[in-house]
Amino acid sequence: MELLARAQQLERDGRDIIHMEVGEPDFPTPAAVLAAAHAGLADGRVRYTPAAGLPALREAIAAWYEQAFGAKVAPSRIIVTAGASGALMLALALLTEPGDGWLLTDPGYPCNRELVAAFNGRPLPLHVDAGTGFQPTAALLREAWQDGVRGLVVATPANPTGAVLTPNELDALADTTAALGGTLIVDEIYQGLVYDAPAASVLARRQDCFVVNSFSKYFGMTGWRLGWLVVPEGAERQAEMLAQHYFISASTPAQLAALAAFSKDNLVDLELRRQILAERRDVLVDGLESLGLRIAARPSGAFYVWTDVSARTDDSTKLAHRLLEEAGVATTPGLDFVSREAHRYLRIAYTTDVARIAQALERISRVI
Ligand SMILES: Cc1ncc(COP(=O)(O)O)c(C=O)c1O
Structure with a gap:
């Protein structure tokens, strides 16, 4: 929540922030x-x-x-x-x-x-x-x-x-x-x-x-x-x-x-959304791996990638803050989700479109 508040502050200051921290996709209500x-x-x-x-x-x-x-x-x-x-x-x-x-x-x-x-x-x-x-x-x-x-x-x-x-x-x-x-x-x-x-x-x-x-x-x-x-x-x-x-x-x-x-029509639309999310997952997982980050277990569902950043930092919270401040990419540090080795992990959500994910990967690569 701290990072989200900071991301929103930066946005109010005119910065372009790519939101990959929140647990909700960018799709509108059907x-x-x-x-x-x-x-x-x-x-x-x-x-x-x-x-x-x-x-x-x-x-x-x-x-x-x-x-x-x-x-x-x-x-x-x-x-x-x-x-x-x-x-x-x-x-x-x-x-x-x-x-x-x-x-x-x-x-x-x-x-x-x-x-x-x-x-x-x-x-x-x-x-x-x-x-x-x-x-x-x-x-x-x-x-x-x-x-x-x-x-x-x-x-x-x-x-x-x-x-x-x-x-x-x-x-x-x-x-x-x-x-x-x-x-x-x-x-x-x-x-x-x-x-x-x-x-x-x-x-x-x-x-x-x-x-x-x-x-x-x-x-x-x-x-x-x-x-x-x-x-x-x-x-x-x-x-x-x-x-x-x-x-x-x-x-x-x-x-x-x-x-x-x-309704039948809505379920058809939701299936299309699922396919969009599947494509985003592949783009994000492959992109993070190509940056040398480890995805310890490839995610098969939801819209999160639990990313092991230990090859690049010994403090994922610090990295999350740097990604936000220097690259305008909001992610969630592991701290909240796990009691052991939280410093190794970032949760990165593919709740934004493929073009923005590609942009985020490029920005992340500059920081790490
Ligand atoms: C695993 C899990 N359970 C429950 C919830 C609560 O969701 P909601 O109250 O919006 O249905 C969330 C929200 O992110 C979640 O990730």
């Missing part, structure tokens, strides 16, 4: 989604919805699971939330008793630590490295498990590494978590943004996990603040009651807008 929001507002549909979300939206999400992934999910198991953030919060609120430990992949999404702590749980790092493609394995999970662990949170694709679990790998994690008496939370927020294999959902194969998703990334709706949580059968009522207490309901205009997100 036109059909905007039109649905306009229509909803014009109709005066601005009151609270039921706590678990508009029934029509929960049904649309359930239908999409079936159509896209062959997953049968009853709408009653879907709770609409304020982004994946709201869904992670709800799941952790529901599952955490004071003192419970949660294994969180490290590197991983930093907010999970704070959410676990907010419910008096204990965030426990589960260290992963390039050796396992920056994802946990069943063996690593068994090794890290200890008394008082409540469960594991994994994201696939992951932030900041873009690492994707195969269905078999994810099943092994789910089986192991269940065998150890814990609960698995799968964050599928970047589902759909995968480049080397078809998009998948754990829900196609099993129903005992809590699954987080969002309209933010694949559906291009970051600022609308809308996502959802899928709970296992039996947890619906408790999740709904917690949602009532915490949020009353998710944003009504955003829910009305999201009803249009699953």
